[in-house]
Amino acid sequence: MKKWGKLLAALLLLGLTTGCWDRTELNELSITSATAVDRQGDQWIVSYQVLIPSVVSGALGPMKGGAKLPITVYSTEGPTIREAIYQSALESPRTLFFSHNRVMIVGEELAKNGLDELIDVYLRNSDSRETVAVLITKGEGRKILEQLLQIQIIPGDGIRETMRTERKNFSVLPYVNMYKLAMELTSEARNAVIPEIFISGGEPVTSSDQMNKTTMSSKLKLGRLAVLKEGKLKGWLKAEQSLGANFLRDEVKRTVLSTGCGDEGGKNQSAIKILNSKTKVKPVIRGENEPIRMIVDVKAEGTLLETRCKIDLDKPEVISKLEKQMEGEILAIIRDGFKETQKLKADIVGFADLVHRKYPKRWHEMKSDWPEEYSRIKLETHVDFTLKRLGLTSKSFTKMFEQVEDEKK
Amino acid sequence: MTQTVTKLQCAALVMTTILPTAVLILPKTVMNSVAQDAWISLLVSTLGGVVAAFALGRFAAGTKGGVPFQKGLGESTGRVLAALAGLALAAYYFSIASTALHEFITFISAEMLEYTPKIVLKGAAVLVLMYIAAKGIEPIARISVLLMLTSFPLLALSVLLTISKMTWRQIEPVGEHSWTTIALGGVTPLGWFSEVAIVLLVAPYMIRPKEAVKGAVWGVLLTGTELIVMVLQSLFVFGPNLVRSMEYSMVDLVGLIEVGNFVERVEVFFITFWMSTVFLKLGIFLFGTIHLLETTLKLPFDRSPLLLGVGLLLWADTSYNWPHDMNQDLTTGITTAMLLVCNLLFPLALAVLGRLMRANKQAEGGADA
């Protein structure tokens, strides 16, 4: 046994001294924080937002960043995605490193052609991670990468954080990452959604001169929701419609809606924050040729954020009226959103899976014809909204103001 | 030959024999044929595995403590047959070790060390395995218990951390596939479960060889439970369709874990833990090969030269015997058939034969008297 120990040690040392194949030092990496993929003719154009560590860490730390920019953006071209990426070896002194890639921007042109190849790249390679957030943009994806952010030094990180915050507090757009995209595209309906990002405002901010202002000439902003059918871009949902779809997908966490005062005085009088929302969908199939009915149950709770209604919130009936109106509001949003998806014949709300689960046999009959079936679906929506809290005051200030006036008289 | 293996260690050994390779490719393999009903298939094959474990355990428990398996076989079936059986089993263990090592290094290469030549990785692994095999079954058994005890909380943790990403209804519709399809889907896992045959080697080392039955059955049950949990986990997170196309869905699953902005991309940690179990599994098989050769050939010298020879052979075999580095080796029908034959039919045939011969002998003895 003793001999063995020696032999092992000797052999180990032999193995150790021969080389290090996979070793990459930290200063041999170009860390990408965001990538964009575009399609031009039959060529792929991949753009990278590469971090410059010394500038970034200088800006993160106590030292001042100076006028240097934290990122550099460049693109490469190739007949396949991976070849395009490897083309970067011709111009970059360092190996591209994708593990910390936060965001993947997909150009509209590419989305129209289909995302299958892109997803394949992500599932096949271990260096590209399925948790990367996916966004779509009108026009070229590269433009988004070039835009500088002010608060977040790393734009890629900034975009992802924006998406997260949005999902947490507003829930209009879903947070889509690569594996979710792949999952939705492989689900029974084979449809998926991707949120849009665009540059709002005028001239894009790409140099440090433009950064040195309190108001930037343009900003990155999340916009509509792209609808993909079988991996290809088919249409767009507006923010409100997207919220409706999100209600059906049960992805609403928190959001804010404007509503009226219960009965009197028009719309947009009070704002209510929805805190908890739970959606249950049950498919019902009756006759052979009858459209499928979807019974949707939404249970939501909320807080009153602001109101200028002249109502007395101490009274339970006033509150229940307000709740009723809110229910109507949500109902309308859901109906609108759903109608739009029906128009696109794109089942982005996962009804196909529900039908498959409940009626496995019937499903196989209608599977091939699903888009048509989907567009005929009848929605039966019941919304149950509870106003849980009123905030710190029970009366609107407008009402109080009036009361004081009355007393004066 | 010292007898120090306890019942718990026996169960842990069975687990380390079956789990490591099964974990890697299980969800994909089973879901390919039965999609969301994979867990039923697994349940069925676990039950099959328990039956196999019971039968093999009974056979193993028949051993006298301290007498190596092959020698014990010689006493019941005659020397020539036992020698043949010993060599055949040694060859089988060797080929499994080679296949699994290849599988293991392919995985490491795909996930961690892309550019390192495989022959180097395999060489390093063989060195470790030789050391493990040289130290015998006792250290392996002890570490197995430790790893087993760690694997439960780790699994629970991974479930806990992915729970927010789970969609429970992915499991529906339950039983969409016919019972025959489900049973067929369970054949491949049954092949893996049949590796419980390792108790035949372990039993003579046990303090109370009679407990081999309990050890084997518990080992299979615990393995089956963990596998079912894992399959359900990847089903709930990814859905059946995506899992089918994922080569290593468990790794992808762990890769999804994010705790705040700090703990993410932790799959390398899980791979590292998993790696230790694979080392043990391969160590068991290399030990099995060496042990069988040793007892069959009754070599006059000590274990070291044999170990060195077999180690080098393993290195060579696993480096040059595989045309592709794809993961089809452990899932093909042929491999499954081989597993079932070598692990189940062969030992059971030996058991029956041994019993018949003993009965014969007794009858003769009776006639003489």
Next chain:
Amino acid sequence: MRWFGHMLPFFRRSGRAKRRDSASGSRQGPRDSEDLTASLSRSLKKNLSRIRSLFGDSADLTVRELGGRPGDSEVSVLYLESIVDSDFVNRYVMTPLVEWTVGRLHGDRISRLRETLPVGRLVEMDKMGDLLTHILNGYTIVLVDGTPMGFAASTTGGERRSVEEPSSQTVTRGPKESFTESILTNMTLLRRRIKTPDLRVESFTIGRQTRTFVNILYIDGIVLEKPLTEVRDRLSRIDVDSILDSGYVEEYIQDELWTPFPLMQNSERPDAVAAGLLEGQIAIVVDGSPFVLLAPTTFVKFFQSSEDYYQRYDIASFLRIIRYISFLVSILLPSLYIAVTTFHQEMLPTPLLISLASQREGIPFPALVEALLMELTFEVLREAGVRMPRVVGSAISIVGALVLGQAAVQAGLVSAAMIIVVSFTAIANFVIPSTNMSSGARLIRFVLMLLAGTLGLFGIMSGLMVLLIHLVSLKSFGVPYMTPLAPIVWGNMKDVWVRVPWPLMKTRPIAHFQRNKIRQGNSFAVPSKHDRKKGEKSP
């Protein structure tokens, strides 16, 4: 110092101890030509001349002849001046002897002589080898003409260090005594702590030239027979010319030579040794060494400081967990750093990755070389600190911390992160209570760093696997080294990861499978609610 002489017979004859004076065998005699098994001669003259020639007329060999002319005397007294208490010799050996020879008593001289000498420990002997052993250990020899026998009177003395505070195993709370170089003092310190006749002592003399006393101590009824016989066997198998410290003995009798892990504990604290004895360990006390060995031992014992048992259990448990973590850090941190920054960068959180990457800009060495360089530098500094006279010690810290650390970073030779990693590793290494375990960790660290530098985490894992297999296959005198973790012994877990409060530790850890398991009676049980209520009622 005088009373040490009186102590000797007590522990020598205690219990059912057998004397194993292997030096009396010819095998270990100083000269092969001299037959030491030979009996003493009847003639005093012959005896004296033989002894004189054996010592080659050594200057400190004192021979006093009484009752006749030199060369033709009746009685003679021999001792080595350097190691006896000469005052004691004069008073209790010489005076009575002179009186005795002057009185010219007749009859049975030997028995009269025995009664005359007012010395506690008086050994009768008839072999030249025995005589030699005793005279070398500070005994005074009395030879009488006409009898083939002699007496050895215990007069051991000479200069010795007094009992001081332990220097390497310090505690903030607990006994402050430490062992000294004198085996007698050390025995005293132990005997005082464990006052039971069950504390058995067996004595060996090892070393052809040094003839060092090696005592093994154990508590009969607690110790397990198998390790005890192992210890006895291995000790009596040692055949070497010198034993100058317990380190010699340790290397000769440990189970496995090729291991970085210590297979025996050593302690300079009598309380720690006493605790070990009470848990069934065997103590090996070597004359001339203030470090007492304890065997058999297990891995976890090296993480238990004696202070754990004197402090409150909560902080003791917390500190113990810290120690295990420190051990892991000390072994793994540099290699993990290398593996993660050069192989698995994806594991780092993005801000950390960027900050590390920016630090590495312009560093000329690969991370592995950088780490090896800094680790070696630290080892050099540490060694220098140990060897340096204490007065200039502070210079080391200035040079080490300022010049090497800060300047190296500013010069762009190493990254600041690497300095942090190396220094944290070094500090973590000091947390391990036992130095022999921490030095093992230092060596393993380098191997793992090389593995990490070539194969990343795969390399580390391969190394750890070998290490783990090695650890569980180790044994210390037949006890598996990793007990109670592997094999698992649930009953012993109370004193492994945490230390449970004393009243809850009813049994001894059964790693050594003692016969007498119960550590305490139920009278000290944690008061239950029921008890407390009773107490309130009856004042």
